Amino acid sequence: MIEKQFTPKRTICRVTFKVPGEWAQNEVSLVGDFNEWDPGVHHLKKDNGYWQTLVRLKPDRTYRFKYLVDGEIWQNDDQADGYEMNTFGTENSVLNVGK
Secondary structure, eight states, X not given: OEEXXXXXTSSOEEEEEEEEGGGOSSOEEEEEGGGTTOTTTEEOEEETTEEEEEXXXXXXXXXXXXXXXXXXXXXXXXXXXEEEEOTTSSEEEEEEEOO
């Protein structure tokens, strides 16, 4: 699940990334072009049966991302705004942040 909420002046979009708790035993990392695809930057925390994190993104941009589950399984978000092929022959999730 992806929830977008803009600040009053719409200069930042607070995006909550949330996936089911059963996806992972130990950890879920959010990786994408907004964090240089670094799995050490955005770790989701388990809360109320979900893994989730909040990321502040600039509006009027398109971002590509994936989840790294338990350090070895790459997953897309089933509620992404779209999907795009990557150089590895798989797809990345796409997030469109409007104005």
